Amino acid sequence: MFASVFADPATLAAHTEELRQEGAGPHRANEALAAYLRAEQRAGRVRAGADVRAAAGLLLGACFQYAFLGHMWEAGFRDDEEAVAAFVGTVLESLTPTPPPCPPPSA
Numbered sequence: 001m002f003a004s005v006f007a008d009p010a011t012l013a014a015h016t017e018e019l020r021q022e023g024a025g026p027h028r029a030n031e032a033l034a035a036y037l038r039a040e041q042r043a044g045r046v047r048a049g050a051d052v053r054a055a056a057g058l059l060l061g062a063c064f065q066y067a068f069l070g071h072m073w074e075a076g077f078r079d080d081e082e083a084v085a086a087f088v089g090t091v092l093e094s095l096t097p098t099p100p101p102c103p104p105p106s107a
Helices: 002-007 009-022 027-042 052-070 080-095
Strands: none
Touching: 002 009, 027 052, 052 080
8 A cells, every 4th residue: 555655756745744734644653652762761761862763763663674574575583572572672772771880899
């Protein structure tokens, strides 16, 4: 369905305008995940300097590509759970705050 929408510039423009008027669109998932990560950032569970918009795009983009490729051939993971764990684990490595250093032992 989306291939036909993207194949015709006029159809794509009309579809995009309709989504815009309804306040909808594919970007909403990224915005929701970035908002969640921002809340986690305020709570101290996501590193203060992390770019949560980029993290949301990376995570959702990986999921989208995994689903897309999975319809055409083997996507390289045993199953969906393994893929999600790998994607989330990789992104979390860059988001997790570094714990403060342990104080030196008293002499």
